[in-house]
Amino acid sequence: MLSETPYPPRVWVFTPPCQFRSGWEERAAFSLPLVERVFGPLETVAFCLGRGSACFPSRGLVLFMGGDLFYARLLKKRSRYPLWVYDGYPRRLSGVDRYFARFRKDFYAISFPNKVFLGDLLKSFVDRHPEALDLPPGAPRFCFLPGSRPFAYRYLLPFFRQCAEKLSERFPQGIFLLALPAFLGKDEIPYFQEISRIFLLFFGEASRCIEAADVIVTVPGSNNLEIVYRKKRALVLVPLWGKALSEVPVTGVLEVLGKVPFWGRILKEKVVRRIIDSQEFLSLPNRILGQGVLPELRGDITVSQVVEAVVRLLKTEALDFPLEDFPGGAVERLVTYVLEELGEEE
Numbered sequence: 001m002l003s004e005t006p007y008p009p010r011v012w013v014f015t016p017p018c019q020f021r022s023g024w025e026e027r028a029a030f031s032l033p034l035v036e037r038v039f040g041p042l043e044t045v046a047f048c049l050g051r052g053s054a055c056f057p058s059r060g061l062v063l064f065m066g067g068d069l070f071y072a073r074l075l076k077k078r079s080r081y082p083l084w085v086y087d088g089y090p091r092r093l094s095g096v097d098r099y100f101a102r103f104r105k106d107f108y109a110i111s112f113p114n115k116v117f118l119g120d121l122l123k124s125f126v127d128r129h130p131e132a133l134d135l136p137p138g139a140p141r142f143c144f145l146p147g148s149r150p151f152a153y154r155y156l157l158p159f160f161r162q163c164a165e166k167l168s169e170r171f172p173q174g175i176f177l178l179a180l181p182a183f184l185g186k187d188e189i190p191y192f193q194e195i196s197r198i199f200l201l202f203f204g205e206a207s208r209c210i211e212a213a214d215v216i217v218t219v220p221g222s223n224n225l226e227i228v229y230r231k232k233r234a235l236v237l238v239p240l241w242g243k244a245l246s247e248v249p250v251t252g253v254l255e256v257l258g259k260v261p262f263w264g265r266i267l268k269e270k271v272v273r274r275i276i277d278s279q280e281f282l283s284l285p286n287r288i289l290g291q292g293v294l295p296e297l298r299g300d301i302t303v304s305q306v307v308e309a310v311v312r313l314l315k316t317e318a319l320d321f322p323l324e325d326f327p328g329g330a331v332e333r334l335v336t337y338v339l340e341e342l343g344e345e346e
Helices: 025-030 041-048 069-079 104-109 121-128 150-170 192-196 206-212 223-229 253-257 263-278 284-289 303-314 330-342
Strands: 011-014 035-039 062-064 083-087 098-101 115-117 141-144 175-180 200-203 215-218 233-239 296-299
Touching: 011 041, 025 035, 035 041, 041 069, 062 069, 069 083, 098 104, 098 330, 104 115, 121 223, 121 330, 141 150, 141 206, 150 175, 150 192, 150 233, 150 303, 175 206, 200 206, 206 223, 215 223, 215 303, 223 233, 223 284, 233 303, 296 303
Parallel strands: 011 035, 062 083, 083 098, 098 115, 141 175, 141 215, 175 200, 215 233, 233 296
Antiparallel strands: none
């Protein structure tokens, strides 16, 4: 929407170091309209610490959209722009000039004078892109979403293939979709030959795959919210297989300990398992609403467990997700605030 305004702003994207990054952030950012420069993790750190030249216009803003506020505060200091935060519930807002709440519960939970309930930008995207894939005949349609973190693919993709093969025995006319990130090449997909025999592979088409599916099998992530916004049935898997657990990104000292040979890996597996087991819900919509909107399977998950859960889901009514607290129009509201702040061309 900003690109359609009379005086579109210049956009710089900073991707600071983060153990949860997928590795495709920079490529994704470059594909967006108005993006003039993209700073990777090392460039972001150097830039925030005062290295590198930059000619900042007299007017601008730092828009933080998740992660660690530390680097956003440094960018504010260097640019002398106001700092806006769009995020879930932050622990502290020192140095923040305006807080945009993504969810209503966060808006009411935080005490901050300059706060605005913006809404979920993802909900706005779903409202603006309702179209589904044009698929060959066949039913039911099963969509598998392995997420965007490549470390998990060598564990998830063979498991997904086994689940799809078992489901195909029960539903010979079924269609099996595998939605992968747009910037992933075929040579980067482990077991590509095996999975391509049963799955229709789609790159960068996760939203249209979700819209076309009867049931979705996925892992915790932002797509869980898109699934419920589209009122689709889905099963969320949280596999606690030992070797996969040792590669799950975590914060703080545990990530450092996990790199210690042998004992570090064992300790990390145990702690991560305990953390996951202590959570009532792991899927984001379930956590927001405090109820199991999407069923979750966690632990040493087996193929038969997944198949039986998917079959049960097929027999249920389509998801009736309460959307009263998730209004649309977040993108339009944010654009209005940005234009008011930046004004017209200097």
